[in-house]
Amino acid sequence: MYLYDQYDQAMVDARVAEFRDQTRRRLEGKLSEDQFKPLRLMNGLYLQLHAYMLRVAVPYGTLSSRQMHALADIADRYDRGYGHYTTRQNIQYNWIRLEDAPDILADLAAVEMHAIQTSGNCIRNISSDHFAGAAADELVDPRPYAELLRQWSSFHPEFTYLPRKFKIAVIASDTDRAAMKLHDIGIQIVRNEAGELGAAFYVGGGMGRTPMIAPLISDFVPLDQLITYAEACLRVYNRHGRRDNKYKARIKILVHELGPDEYTRQVEEEFAHLLDQGVEPPLAELERVKGYFELPETLRYPGAGRDPALAESLDSDLRQNDDFRLWFERNTHSHRHPDHVSAVISLKPVGGIPGDASAEQMHLMADLAREYSFDECRVMHTQNIVLPHVRISDLRALWTRLEAAGLGSPNLDTIEDIIACPGLDYCSLANARSIPVAQKISQRFAASGRTAVLGELKLKISGCINACGHHHAGHIGILGVDRKGKENYQLLLGGSEAQDTSLARITGPGFDEDGIVGAVEKATDVYLANRAEGERFLDTYRRIGMEPFKEALYG
């Protein structure tokens, strides 16, 4: 994985020193809150319901075991023994003291991490496929391009005060595991008919109060012009984005109002202008960055197929233990090397808080990454953790240790694998609590034994219209609202953030906290009564439409 060079480290160290001085001046009364607030937000420090909250960037979700240990240490030393993994592949701490914040940033800098650009109207953490570099179905590892974008966007002077925040995702497979088309810019590395690699640009997607799917504005940008094209996209937005209205300031509104064709025309014009301006980093830099993402030596040459002895050993383990078999079938993903898989550690125990991990669990995950996954782990936008390169002969031992730590839930992509924002339990923007609803749903379905019967069913909950819980993209989505001072929950159906991206539709009037759990159950009843062979919940919904669900819910 990428390691800081002297410039990266110097930039981050300088920012720590700067923020330490700013914090001192705030505590001494030399800065007012109005003056200090934008400075702390530039370093990821929010003021939330109960305390300051620090959001730490995890570029494209990739962490070394050393970094994961450091995150655990921060949870222990400065917080209340846990952290919360977010839908932007980041981690948040909920109980931070202002006077500790500079020391935390220094601890992060010591392991090549920071909290810069995790807030504010700037380019946020670049996200990517959590199976990047390991997935059997990808063209190339998308992370070198994500890293190049990270370097380009870090402290970019022109894009520090955009009309609104800006989110970029990069993938390199036809299967979208990063909600790419629901980003301000979604980039897919593709191959053209001549066999050359390039980048398809999707611009103007997003969730929030006005969800939109990004249209394709260029199907092939040569890779040695990728940064320049991104700069052109940002320049047009920075020039014409709606700074007069916060709710219309995202790029999706600009692309929608101009129309994709006119926006694209302006981008192409700007791109032509920029091409001879020296924006693009030299190819040597890309090659240098790529070098950091090369697979470990033993994974580079996949051979003809799975080693027969390893396959037999795995089969034997699977036959001996049904729980292990269920976890293997549900929580592992095919790897480009047939003797390995990517293993997903679920942070969704039944009745638990989606995305939360204790310091002890983080230390364990770091140890397991070191022992079983070439020292690397990933944060998923679905709030789980991936060990990307696990040898199949190690799986049984890995699962045994996960089980013992409460991290072995076999529920990836099931109705128990719920995305939930922090909601009103933690977030000052929220209108309703998300976590208790997630807890009740997972408990209800686990108790009824229905989870496995339902198969793939992605349920996502947001506690307000800002949609941090991706409710627009859930096969089943739940949106918490404030209805005359009471929590109320709207039910949505039919969303997807995969390659078949679609936006969920509201079923009708909302429900109270217990009512929404029953409503979800009724929606699954409709699915089970109508599904055809091999259909997921989403497939059945798309085939039969909203009416049968409405009838069951309100009829």
Add this chain to the structure above:
Amino acid sequence: MIVLTGNDLKSGAVVWWTGADWSVHVDDAVDVGDEADIITAREEAARRVNAPYAIEAARDERGVRPAHIKDRIRALGPTVRPDLTLKPAEPDIGNWVI
């Protein structure tokens, strides 16, 4: 009653105006009547509190209860982590929030 709340500047902890100082216990909050603006301006300037604001609340047999659920959660702590609330020994304290 009208009570004042904010966050402690150093720790970020939720605090309530007691008439003389700031307390982490909502039951210590006093009715400030129409003096909210004067007190918040003075206390913020003295850096004893961050981002203070006035809310409606009511005093009943269990103490001071903010009118809005958001402030009740601020007063208690996250309902999903009773161990991290101000009253970890009361298992049904979440009902007070709802």
